[in-house]
Amino acid sequence: MVWVNAIIQGVLLGGLYALFAAGLSLMFGVMRFVNIAHGDFIVVAAYLALTVMVSLGISPWVAVPVVVAVMAATGYLGQRLLLNRVLGKDILPPILVTFGLSIILQNALLETFSADSVRLPAGALETASLTLGDGIAIGILPLAMFATAIGVIAGLQLIFYRTPLGRMLRATSDDAEIVPLMGGNNAHIFAIATGLASAVVGVAGIWLAMRTNFDPAAGPVRLLFAFEAVIIGGLGNIWATLAGGIILGVAQTVGAQIDAGFQILAGHLVFLLILIVKPTGLMPRMTG
Amino acid sequence: MASLTTDLPRRPAPGRFLPAAVIAAAVVLLAAAPWWAGRADLRLLMEALSYLALAQMWNLLAGYTGLVSVGQQAFVGLGGYLFFALAIFSGLPLLVAMPAAALATGLVAIPAGWIAFRLQGAYFAIGTWVIAEVFRLSAAQFPALGGGSGISLPVAVARSLSESREGREMAMYFLALGLGLSATFGVWALLRARWGMALTAIRDSGTAAESIGISTRRVKFLIYVGTAAMTGLTGAFLFLQKLRITPDAAFSVNDWTAFVIFIVVIGGIGTIEGPVIGTILFFALRQVAADWGSWYLMLLGAIAIAVMLVDKRGIWGALKARTGWALFPVERRLR
Numbered sequence: 001m002v003w004v005n006a007i008i009q010g011v012l013l014g015g016l017y018a019l020f021a022a023g024l025s026l027m028f029g030v031m032r033f034v035n036i037a038h039g040d041f042i043v044v045a046a047y048l049a050l051t052v053m054v055s056l057g058i059s060p061w062v063a064v065p066v067v068v069a070v071m072a073a074t075g076y077l078g079q080r081l082l083l084n085r086v087l088g089k090d091i092l093p094p095i096l097v098t099f100g101l102s103i104i105l106q107n108a109l110l111e112t113f114s115a116d117s118v119r120l121p122a123g124a125l126e127t128a129s130l131t132l133g134d135g136i137a138i139g140i141l142p143l144a145m146f147a148t149a150i151g152v153i154a155g156l157q158l159i160f161y162r163t164p165l166g167r168m169l170r171a172t173s174d175d176a177e178i179v180p181l182m183g184g185n186n187a188h189i190f191a192i193a194t195g196l197a198s199a200v201v202g203v204a205g206i207w208l209a210m211r212t213n214f215d216p217a218a219g220p221v222r223l224l225f226a227f228e229a230v231i232i233g234g235l236g237n238i239w240a241t242l243a244g245g246i247i248l249g250v251a252q253t254v255g256a257q258i259d260a261g262f263q264i265l266a267g268h269l270v271f272l273l274i275l276i277v278k279p280t281g282l283m284p285r286m287t288g
Numbered sequence: 289m290a291s292l293t294t295d296l297p298r299r300p301a302p303g304r305f306l307p308a309a310v311i312a313a314a315v316v317l318l319a320a321a322p323w324w325a326g327r328a329d330l331r332l333l334m335e336a337l338s339y340l341a342l343a344q345m346w347n348l349l350a351g352y353t354g355l356v357s358v359g360q361q362a363f364v365g366l367g368g369y370l371f372f373a374l375a376i377f378s379g380l381p382l383l384v385a386m387p388a389a390a391l392a393t394g395l396v397a398i399p400a401g402w403i404a405f406r407l408q409g410a411y412f413a414i415g416t417w418v419i420a421e422v423f424r425l426s427a428a429q430f431p432a433l434g435g436g437s438g439i440s441l442p443v444a445v446a447r448s449l450s451e452s453r454e455g456r457e458m459a460m461y462f463l464a465l466g467l468g469l470s471a472t473f474g475v476w477a478l479l480r481a482r483w484g485m486a487l488t489a490i491r492d493s494g495t496a497a498e499s500i501g502i503s504t505r506r507v508k509f510l511i512y513v514g515t516a517a518m519t520g521l522t523g524a525f526l527f528l529q530k531l532r533i534t535p536d537a538a539f540s541v542n543d544w545t546a547f548v549i550f551i552v553v554i555g556g557i558g559t560i561e562g563p564v565i566g567t568i569l570f571f572a573l574r575q576v577a578a579d580w581g582s583w584y585l586m587l588l589g590a591i592a593i594a595v596m597l598v599d600k601r602g603i604w605g606a607l608k609a610r611t612g613w614a615l616f617p618v619e620r621r622l623r
Contacts, residue, residue: 034410036358086596091409093596095356096553100596103546103589107582220541224421227414231407265425268418272403275415279406 001135002257008138010253014229014246015146016211019204020222021229021241022152023197029236030173030193031087033094037102039223041198044105045071045205046214047113050120068202075198079191087190102219109216117218120209145207149245152200153238159196160238169193173236221264228271234281243282247274307615318465322458330461334529336571337468341522342544343551343563344471345515348478350549351558352487353508354494356409359416360519360545362400362423365538367393367520368527369427375445377432382448386524393520394513401512405505417541424539438534446531460529467522472616474518476560479618487511488618491558542585550592556602560616565604 024038035041045067052063086093128140160166172179172189180186208214208222225248233244248267255266274282321333342364350356371389374380380388400419407415428436450456478484486507489497498504523544527533537543547570555566570588577584599606607613 032409034414036410036413082593082597090600091354092350092356092557093600095358095410095413096549097593097596099358099546099549100589100592103542104586104593107585107589110582220417221421224414224418227411228418231411231415261429265422265429268422268425271418272422275403275406 003254005136006253006257007250008136009142010250011246012138012142012146012249013253014242014249015142015149016204016207016245017225017229017248018149018242018245019145019152019200019207020226021233021245022149022156022238023200023204024223024226025230025235025238025241026156026197026200027193028230030169031176031190033083033087033190034098036095036098036223037105037219038098038201038226039221040102040105040109040219041071041075041201042205042208042222042226043109043214043216043219045202046120046209046218047109047205048202049206049209050118053120064206067206068199071202071205072195072199075201076191076195078198079194080187083194084187084190106216106219113216115215115217117213117215119213120206122210126210141210145211148203148207149242152203153242156196156200156238165192225267228267231281232271232274234284237283240281240283247282307613307617311615315469318469321465322461327457330457332571332575334461334464336567337464338522338526338529339548339551339570340468340563340567341471342519342548343555343567344475344560345519345522346545346548347552347557347560347563348475348487349511349515351552351562352479352491353511354490355508355512356413357404357416358413358541358545358549359404359418359420360515360548361539361541361543362416362420363393363397363516363519364523364526364544365420365427365533365535365540366396366423367523368533368538369433370520371524372439372441372527372533373433376439376442382445382528386521386528389524390517390521393523394517397513397516401509401516405509405512420539420541424535427535427538434534436535438532438537440532441528446528463525463528467525471518471522472560472564476616476618479560483507484618547588550588553592553602554595556604556606556608558601559604559608560618561604561608561614562602564615566602569603 020039020042023041024035027033027035048070049063049067052058052066053060058066083094083097086097122141125141125144129137130140130143131137158166160170168179168184168189169192171182171184172186172193176186179189208218229244229248230241231244232247233240233242247270251270252263252267256263258266318333318337321330325333342360346357346360349360367389370392371385374385374388375382378385404412404415404419427433433439446456449459479487486497486502489500489502490504490507494504523538527538530537551566551570552563553566554569555564556562573588574584577587580587595602601609
């Protein structure tokens with residue numbers, strides 16, 4: 001039964017990883033841009049949520065939209081003012097700029113919040129659970145987290161395939177050089193994509209804050225999890241990213257069941273194994 | 289039609305004498321350091337020379353073959369750990385254990401590279417980071433090597449270098465000097481050889497290089513493995529100097545990759561002079577800003593971003609474009 005339990009917990013944890021990965025996947029899909037500071041952005045969102053809800057005492061019903069909106073706006077402006085200037089054929093500038101951002105964010109968080117690890121208290125929700133008999137219980141919080149992941153991914157899918165904005169994003173993804181000829185504005189579309197990705201990062205950050213303890217240095221590991229979920233699933237397919245997140249989550253919880261020190265390592269090893277066996281991911285739709 | 293000669297200029301033209309003189313003076317000055325520098329300065333120089341070696345290797349990898357790795361700490365740590373394991377358990381003499389650790393690091397880089405090369409561009413970068421994390425987490429799983437809390441090098445092993453403290457410091461300094469100089473001159477020699485033509489071609493255009501018959505994948509892979517071995521050797525030295533190794537220190541992304549990347553990028557990527565300039569600046573800045581703590585790291589990150597926005601060729605690259613200066617000439621000209 002402990003194994004069934006581990007797998008269920010892993011699947012639910014996979015939802016969080018899919019949330020981490022969705023923003024990364026979206027930015028890469030639209031502009032072939034990989035944000036090394038992605039994990040740090042998630043941690044920034046987590047601290048933002050903590051500040052708004054705990055320090056300022058604002059109700060979650062107001063705080064969540066505020067965090068998401070602030071992240072989205074910051075993402076839009078950051079892309080417009082900084083990241084757009086380093087996009088291009090040369091892969092080095094975007095990697096370096098986001099790597100530099102990652103170092104800056106980690107140290108700025110360290111200066112502001114100290115190195116102590118913190119957590120966003122979720123009140124009674126933290127311990128509430130559904131009992132499925134036979135010693136298997138599913139926490140309400142992880143379940144809600146998983147549901148959020150499905151909701152966010154379905155929402156992104158809807159935006160991509162059912163709205164004029166999505167058509168523009170898909171056109172940019174297919175050929176960014178042609179879009180301006182049709183009257184599109186790449187700088188704006190790229191910024192919209194990053195804004196959208198940052199909104200998802202905001203949601204991911206809030207869940208990270210409730211799910212685990214975090215500290216200013218927690219970002220890079222989240223980047224790695226997000227990246228692994230994207231690659232396991234296969235580039236360019238957002239539902240596959242959810243599958244990738246679930247595989248990673250299950251690998252980690254099953255690994256932890258074998259040995260507590262083996263949790264993260266087991267996730268990395270499963271990722272490398274899939275990279276060896278199927279480098280394009282399990283359900284690829286485009287090549288990187 | 290002008291004939292393309294692959295020879296470098298045989299006779300130093302006027303003005304070519306100066307670079308050689310500058311290099312010779314710098315080498316002599318460094319070689320004489322134990323006689324003019326104090327103990328603290330010598331330690332600083334040792335560290336700077338180790339970083340110069342790491343920077344030259346990262347530059348060779350990223351600046352010439354375009355393989356932007358953020359996981360070179362994998363090989364620093366692996367070199368350090370293998371060296372400790374060999375020195376403690378096999379009883380090999382220190383000066384044999386170090387190159388043996390480097391060789392073993394190069395061997396491990398073969399399967400690691402085989403996996404990492406399945407990813408391209410920025411994903412390759414993050415993939416190398418995952419591999420480094422696997423090494424870090426694995427190192428903590430070996431009880432014989434102290435697990436998560438690490439292991440110290442027995443005093444007897446360090447003593448074997450020299451009985452007296454002065455002798456040890458002298459020997460350590462010349463090891464560091466050897467690392468820094470052999471990395472710098474090694475890259476220079478490589479770029480002046482046939483290999484260098486291939487590397488420069490790949491740097492300028494991978495597709496064009498492929499079309500004239502360079503097996504870009506093979507060249508890149510060999511450079512990946514070669515730089516891993518040299519990075520491992522530097523790692524072995526760094527932890528010989530520290531006398532203690534832990535998984536977190538050995539596989540630190542900040543210490544062994546972030547700083548190195550900043551050094552190369554600020555100095556000038558894709559040039560041999562860049563890592564030299566970058567190392568000097570990095571350590572000069574650190575002396576000034578040592579007490580700033582995390583503000584110093586933020587400043588470094590900001591400078592790296594500024595370089596990318598203002599002139600991504602870095603200080604030496606920009607200078608070279610304006611003046612045509614070259615301390616380490618590797619360019620071939622039509623005559």
